[in-house]
Amino acid sequence: MSFTSVAFLVFLPVVWAIYWCLRRREWQNLLLVCASYVFYGWWDARFCVLMLTSSLVDYGLGLALGRSAPDSETGTGFRRRRLLLALSLAANLGLLGVFKYFGFFVDSFQAAATLLGWSPGALTLEIILPVGISFYTFQTLSYTIDIYRGRLQPTRNLVDYLAFVSFFPQLVAGPIERASRLLPQFQQPRCWDREAFGEGLRQMLWGLFKKVVIADSLAGPVAAAFASPETAGGPRLMVATVLFAYQIYCDFSGYSDIAIGTARLFGIGLMRNFAYPYFSQSIVEFWQRWHISLSTWFRDYVYIALGGNRGRRMQTWRNAVVTFLVSGLWHGAAWRFVAWGGLHGVSLVALPRPPEKVSIDHPGGTRLVPAPVVLLRMILVFTLVCAFWVFFRADSLADAWLVWKKIATEIHVAEGYRELVLEYQGRGPLFGITHLLVVFLVIEWLSRHKPHPVDFPGWPRPLRWSVYSALAWFVIEYGGRGDANPFIYFQF
């Protein structure tokens, strides 16, 4: 069930109303588990079996890990704990390997074998990719790893645990929550809070606006340009790349806002996932602001596990690049995603960082008009990020390379720009999109010190409600135009 579907529009109020009628947290958790499985099973009921299996395996392993406390004096228990962790890793990564990467590995193996002059028999299996598998497997993995590291006590309550894994607002596309943060919330009673409810609704509204109005409007022109990069001119591909940067940002951060807002309706707080990433002044800062829940997951469970920055500089660099390569592969089972991750990793270690540390709450500084050097850094980082997005969006490595080549070689061709200007003047799709993006950019810049822009403390009620109604109007109007696209991150 998608957040932008009519089914969800009916599902959410029904679940919400029953939830707050139930006073006991045990019943509330049970309801959330049932609702989450209905939400997930809406795509395909078989997916629920997979999620339940993954959850039960980690629940059992978590309990076993909790029982086998290591004895540092006798040295016993360490081996058993390592074995249990290995089992958890094998189960979760095995699931991902089969359902997400099987085709990729087989294709890559066959391509490599063909290069070496050996032609293995064709092996193809039609395996459907369960929605959100990468998200919930990472969430359950963090549970067992944290228990292994002694940072978390396993829960004995299966319903609490299932609620933590399957909580529907963040089930299919994050934020990827840590058990140490989310699980205790299911173990505490929740109180109805009118303020939190209003805040949740506002954040949902902003998320819907970003997804339905901006991301879905950008999807058409982006898809048209990337569908045939050989026929599209360099300037058009350049514009399409910038549009894609905003499409994926509004799509994914929109999803996160809806998820965080929805969770707040149930009295649950989820972590912030985006913090105005396109106002970053370095690639490092970009990753502190983009998909925060995933980048911190990779930092804590891959980068630090590889040694982090404890070794020599070369080892630190290697650890960073490897982490980004794995992160690229997490995004999709294709070499272009690996290349995208690699490019980010290399630029992260190779490019200089600004001397001053930027606060997470003040991207681009506190001034209304940024200093020229800050502006220049933001533009450079955005350009670089856009260039890397080409690998993310193109249909293949060859297409991505072609897009880069065409942009580089045709950037000076006036004809390409003339075509775009004519389309703008003729009030084609570019006309509305340009205006929409300019307005969006200004709103984001002015609200960058807040978690989201739809928060107007001190504004008189008529003004606040007028803004809410205008946003809601746009969501309904654009949502009904019939060009809705599924959330991009569902495929991961």
Place this chain on the structure above:
Amino acid sequence: MILKLRTTAEWLVTLAGVLLVLEACTRFFSTVPESVIERDEVIGVRFERSLDRHRYDAESDRVVRLQTNTQGFRDDEWDREKPDGVGRLVVFGDSFIAANALPRDQILVSRLEKLLNRRQGLRWEAMNFGVGGSSTGQQLVAYRKLASGYGPDAVLICFGTSSDVTDNSSELSSNPILRCRIAGDGQLETVGVTAAQRRSSQVLNRYSRFYDWQKHVVNRFVKQVRRGVQPLELRHRVYDAASGPRFQRAWELTARILEQFRAETSRDGVALLVVSIPASAQVYRDQFQRLREQAGSGSRMEEDYPDTRLAAVCRRAGIPYLSLLPVFRAAAPDRDSGLLSQRLFLKGKGHFNKTGHDLAAGAIDEWLARSKALPAVGR
């Protein structure tokens, strides 16, 4: 007390602000076309009278000039006095005949008039009484109250197989339109749009674009929810030969209305003719297959069922009848809505496109000439 008043005043200002913002958003950014329909307690629905407006039509994706006469129909001004040597053909129909998506000279009625007048020695005026959402019951009332006053020689009912049976029945459609029903004593009676409904909707329609927009949005939402519960739209049950008692009653009502129409036109010495307007699903197999899948097991979906049924009704009432289905299927031999070269409907599934209107007009003209169904007037 003062605090209470202040809070109430603040909420009233908020409400006014919200409504103003919504109205502004609709006026500046909405792609939902503004309504040009008037509800009328005499003849049900018609277009706004003496309209002359350029209007964006999403189905054809273009701006169309919409002009109506003083009676609120897409035609030239009609003269009460029929000129000598001229035959008048009144054409009734729904949105297929009103054809908001096309310029006036491209729609069925104008094309038919041209074709009829090509024949030597004959001069016909085809009067377009088509309006979106009209039922056969409304057409009967419009004949009595309005069309008969123009001294027609023939009346042609263009019966939309995709929606007219449901539109005729208040059990199957809740659209606020004028329709007929069979009263307790077995007589046909008219159920109209109430004066209050007419007045409130007329004022809001005229002054608020947002009012119009929200109707459109609510309808769309209700449709989507219904589709979630029952994938097959109710109106498509018209193809189900086992569709149950509500459709049987709708067919009986349709038959009664047509019989009444026939009786009243005969009394006036006017010829009555019926043509069935095919739906795209009847022409393109892929679309009908989808409907079949949506209907599920337990239904007997037949593409030709409404035409067969209507033919039987007309035969029983003694009304000359033409089904346009064979002509449309012959013009789309592959019966695949994906083939652009065989497209007869807008976007392959909506109302007729220009080719569809031409085809329908040609087929009706040929049928009229062949069957001599039109009275010999105007010589």
